[in-house]
Amino acid sequence: MYRDTFMPSKKPASRQAWTLLCALALSGCASSRTQVEDVREQPSEVAPRTSELPPDPLNAQRFAAQYPNPNECERQARRYLPLSRDDAWTALKACVDGTPFTSLQALMSGTWSQELRSRPGAAALIAKVVAQRGGSVEGDLRLLNEQRLPIFSLAAAMAQPDTYKGRFILVRAQVGDVRIAEEKPTVWLVEQGLGSVGTEQQVGIASRRDARSTTAGNLTGETTLVGGNVNGSLSKDKTTRDSKTVLRYDNISSDTGREALGRLPKADPFLSPGRDFVILARFDGMRTTSGALDEDDEGPRVPVLSIVSYYIPHPLVVY
Structure with missing residues (x-):
């Protein structure tokens, strides 16, 4: 009798032990599986953070090649502004130099105001964009002056020489003559206005x-x-x-009647006579020439410019 009552009592205990072991084994397997899943999920969380930004803007050629569309290139360059304004400016210059960038409105939106007013090469960058837009200097200067960017016209400088002395001048001009005196070349500039003429073409x-x-x-x-x-x-x-x-309609440049004397740091064979250029220069004031008809009268006064950079305008105009 004792034996019959004792043996059945051990069977539940063994079942409880097995149940406990299985539970521990299952919990161990679950925890290890959870750890493996966590390890596998970590790279997917980190990868988007490393791919949020475009390529290194310090490699300008690679950056422009990555974004050949000028609008997309400018948008990607803008993303660097919260991190590094130097990198953002480098990226923007890569967009202007490496793509057919013509969106002057994007530069005037206010995002790049700090750079356009403080960077040493900002005026040259704007002049290049104006040339790539077709060189409609008179119209584009209105956009610049509306944003209070200090680049002005030749007509304004000639009207108030003392006010504009030392400031940037943007002019579309042809080279009329090149002279070298005391190893300092000077070019005679004839300002050109840009207009359009309509003609009928057969279809x-x-x-x-x-x-x-x-x-x-x-x-x-x-x-x-x-x-x-x-x-x-x-x-x-x-x-x-x-x-x-x-x-x-065809774009035709015409003489405005204004002329200027441009100074160059050295002779430049690419600034050839007879071609239109968009020229960025500093206004040095007015100079009296020796062309007076009467000995008692002074000769005509011409503006003197120190040429900073120049660009060939695109034949098509962006309005």
Whole structure:
């Protein structure tokens, strides 16, 4: 009897032990599986943080190649501003130098105001953008002056020389003459205004129809000299041409009547006469020339500019 009651009592205990061991084993497996899953999830959390920013802007060529679209390039350069304004400026210059950047409005939006007013090369960067937009200096200067950026026109400098002396001047001009005196070359600049002229251009294939008709017979009439009949014939030619045309506009530069004397630090063979350039210069004041008709009169006064940089304007104009 004792044996029968004792043996059954051990079976539940063994079941409890096995149950406890299985629970511990399962909890161990669950914890190890959780750790493996955590390790696998860590790289996916870190990867987006490292890929949020575009390539290193210090490599300007690589940065511009990564974003050939100028608007996208400027947007990516803007993302560096909270981290490093130097890197952001380097990236923006890469956009202007490496892409067909023409969005002057993006520069005037206020995001780059601090850089455009404080960076040494800001004026040259703006001049290049104006040239890439087609060189409509008069129109683009209005946008710059609305944002209080200190770049002015040649007409304003000539009207108030003392006010604008030492300030940046942006002018579209042709080189008329190049002279070298005491190893310091000077160029004669003729300011050019930009306008558009409309012309009709044919579209498609034109058709032409030629017709000829002849009428013969007697013409009766009287003359004051001799009497009698007048005989003759009458012929008629007719040509019809059908074509379709559209009105197109071409940009044409014209002389404004203003001229200036430009100073160069050294001779530059690429600043060739007869071509239009967008020129950034500092206004040095007015100079009296020796072209007076009377000995008692002074010669005409011309503005003197120290050329900082120049760019060839694009043939198409962005408005």
